[in-house]
Amino acid sequence: MFEDTDRKLCIICxxxxxxxxxxxxxxxxxxxxxxxxxxxxxxxxGLDIINERKxxxxxxxxxxxxxxxxxxxxxxxxxxxxxxxxxxxxxxAGLGFPPIDEFLEMITDxxxxxxxxxxxxxxxxxxxxxxxxxxxxxxxxxxxxxDFMEMxxxxxxxxx
Amino acid sequence: xxxxxxxAGTAVDFDDDGFMDKPEQWSEDVAETLAGxxxxxxxxxRHWQVIEFCRSDFQAQGEIPTLRRITTVxxxxxxxxxxxxxxxxxxxxxxxxxxxxxxxxx
Numbered sequence: 492m493f494e495d496t497d498r499k500l501c502i503i504c505x506x507x508x509x510x511x512x513x514x515x516x517x518x519x520x521x522x523x524x525x526x527x528x529x530x531x532x533x534x535x536x537g538l539d540i541i542n543e544r545k546x547x548x549x550x551x552x553x554x555x556x557x558x559x560x561x562x563x564x565x566x567x568x569x570x571x572x573x574x575x576x577x578x579x580x581x582x583x584a585g586l587g588f589p590p591i592d593e594f595l596e597m598i599t600d601x602x603x604x605x606x607x608x609x610x611x612x613x614x615x616x617x618x619x620x621x622x623x624x625x626x627x628x629x630x631x632x633x634x635x636x637x638d639f640m641e642m643x644x645x646x647x648x649x650x651x
Numbered sequence: 652x653x654x655x656x657x658x659a660g661t662a663v664d665f666d667d668d669g670f671m672d673k674p675e676q677w678s679e680d681v682a683e684t685l686a687g688x689x690x691x692x693x694x695x696x697r698h699w700q701v702i703e704f705c706r707s708d709f710q711a712q713g714e715i716p717t718l719r720r721i722t723t724v725x726x727x728x729x730x731x732x733x734x735x736x737x738x739x740x741x742x743x744x745x746x747x748x749x750x751x752x753x754x755x756x757x
Contacts, residue, residue, distance in 0.1 A: 492669045493689040493746070495738050517756055524718060526739030587719055588757055597719070600729035 499528040499646035501639075506651065507539030509549040509579055515540075515651045516594045523601040530646070531598070532639055533630075534608035537651075538615065541605060541627045546591045551579045592627070599629040606642070609635040659684040668752040670745065674709070677749030686747045691736060698735050698747075701727050705748040715745055717755040 500522045504515040515537075519529045539545040553559045553566035553575040565571070584590070589597060599605060607626055612633050615621040623633060634642070653664040653672045659680035664672040671677060671685075682702060686694050694702070704725035708716040718741050722729050736743040745753045 493739065493743060521756060523733075524739060524741040526737075586757075587717060587755075589719065597722075597729050601733050 501530045501643040501646040501648045503532045503650045504537035507536035509551040512540045529603040551576045605630045607633045670752045671749040702748045715753045717757045719757045
């Protein structure tokens with residue numbers, strides 16, 4: 492029941508909206524609670540999750556989402572994104588889940604490793620959308636796709 | 652289905668998941684023995700702080716506290732929890748505290 496596991500999990504986070512940030516964080520934390528080795532790799536918009544200037548302000552966008560019970564014409568009105576985001580944040584907190592920055596601290600305190608994707612960092616720096624210095628201090632490093640292949644050897648991979 | 656075995660000299664019922672079925676059968680001696688079985692020995696003051704928080708919180712709330720609750724309310728930081736109960740603290744804490752297998756996601 493409590494045998495040590497050599498299971499390894501790599502989670503790739505490619506989306507930067509609030510609703511797409513949490514699944515990766517929840518799974519990473521759950522794996523750590525089970526004694527599973529966890530590496531998280533943040534690419535493209537997923538970099539927002541580990542961007543000091545953005546991570547506390549991730550949004551949930553209600554338009555273009557057929558699961559939302561409101562029409563796009565309403566969801567697209569000014570202020571709707573902020574309202575939907577506030578509601579989702581309140582629900583998440585109510586269920587006992589921490590905000591993004593605190594969640595990342597928990598995951599790294601539990602031994603999880605965070606890496607940023609080099610191509611994405613280079614691209615967003617080129618577009619003046621971010622600076623490597625903006626990365627959350629707990630991020631271990633900026634690595635390329637081939638590095639990721641080495642890191643994820645023998646690991647199960649989840650792409651979000 | 653429960654199975655019974657003798658732990659620290661007393662009969663203890665375990666559920667299908669292998670966790671204690673009746674929290675009232677728990678004692679400090681039982682906790683020491685269960686902890687030893689899963690490689691945690693001896694139990695230090697900090698272990699006891701976690702165990703006592705879990706038991707009292709369970710009694711008050713009727714729910715097994717999540718690891719996040721143990722850190723935010725119980726006052727034991729995440730890093731330390733993973734040191735005290737290495738490799739899968741959530742289940743180990745519940746097991747030693749005489750509680751059921753935790754089902755929370757956090």
